Each structure stands twice: as structure tokens, then as C-alpha cells.
Amino acid sequence: MPDHDSAAWQPRMTDTEAAAEARRIIEDAYRPVPQMPTAYRDTTPLPAYGPTPPVPQPDRRIVPAWAAGTAVAGIGVGATCVGVGCGIWLACQGFAAVTLTSVLFVTLPIAAVAAVAAAIGSALRSLKATHTETHHHYAGPVRQETNTITAPAYGLIARNRNELNR
Helix, strand or coil: CCCCCCCCCCCCCCHHHHHHHHHHHHHHHHCCCCCCCCCCCCCCCCCCCCCCCCCCCCCCCCCCHHHHHHHHHHHHHHHHHHHHHHHHHHHHHHHCCCCHHHHHHHHHHHHHHHHHHHHHHHHHHHHHHCCCCCCCCCCCCCCCCCCCCCCCCCCCCCCCCCCCCC
């Protein structure tokens, strides 16, 4: 018997076994792959009421709304001033030899008025936003719990033990 490596040596197939194996491999290659759904939407209707009470969902924005509004107003004021300044500069090109510095000095009062208007609007909006009332309207059995957790932390290294005793 020839010396074969035991891992690489395999017994030979008969011609009928080889034909059957080839037929099986070809059939597997041409068999359609079952399609898996990529999304599923549950269309069952939700219950109108249930045992779970409503959960408060506090608003946790990274940037306050007044700050975002002020930023947008500032961008608008800046773009308006640049546009008006360029328009005046282009209009003045036909009338006289106007320098860019003189056009900027002409548009400076416009920019100041726009900036003051944006600041006043932002201040009024923030004053209006300080008084907010939240009304909760519930229909059905609702149980509200208010828990107060006091966690004193003092010393150089503080260890918090948030325990809710009932």
C-alpha cells in the first residue's frame, strides 16, 4: 500500500457515486435561495387602554431652542448685510469710483440695526419661554408616583448609594 498522508488521503468514489455527487452539487447550486424579509410591520391594532401608566418623556435637547434661534438669526443678519453691501457696491460701481471700505461703512448702520433687532427678538423669545405650563390629559385609570431620592455626597471621595426605600 502506498504511503499517503492520512489527512490528504481519501477513498476513491465509484463512477455512479461521483455522478450522483456531481448531480447533487449542481442541483444545490441552481436551487433558489429562500428570501428573508428585511423588515416587518406589525399591523395589529394597539389597545386603547392598558395596565401600563403613561411614562414622562422629558425634553433633553443638547442646544436650547432660543440659542439655536439666535444662531440662525445671526446667520441671516450676516448674510443679509453681505448681500445688501454687495448690492450697494455693485450699484455704486456705475455712479462713482467707490472703494470697498466706503461701502462697508455705508452698510455698517444696516448691520447694527439688524443685530439689535435680532437681539431684541431673542430676548423677547427667551422671556416668553421662561413661563411654560405643561398640561397632562389622561383618559382611563392612571397611577402617578412621585419619588424623591436624597443622595448626600460629601467628602473627598463620594460614594452614592441610590436606594429607593418603600
